[in-house]
Amino acid sequence: MDKCKPCLQELVRRFPGCSADVAHRFFVARRHNLEHAATMLETHMAWRKETLPVSRNEPLVAAEFAKVGRCRLTPG
Numbered sequence: 001m002d003k004c005k006p007c008l009q010e011l012v013r014r015f016p017g018c019s020a021d022v023a024h025r026f027f028v029a030r031r032h033n034l035e036h037a038a039t040m041l042e043t044h045m046a047w048r049k050e051t052l053p054v055s056r057n058e059p060l061v062a063a064e065f066a067k068v069g070r071c072r073l074t075p076g
Contacts, residue, residue: 004024004032011037018045023041
């Protein structure tokens, strides 16, 4: 893990609000390749910004998310 520390710090630096745990997940998922992890994390953050949170006032959209097991409802 100590060898990964500089790369994880770099990911956290590039993506403010990203925790070291999240950075580690993406870094491991991309077989310890910093640039691939950064690309994957950037895509993920863009998806989250566009998609989440789902409002309770959007029942059809929320139902679709619930089908795939990714649903985060906020008070509407």
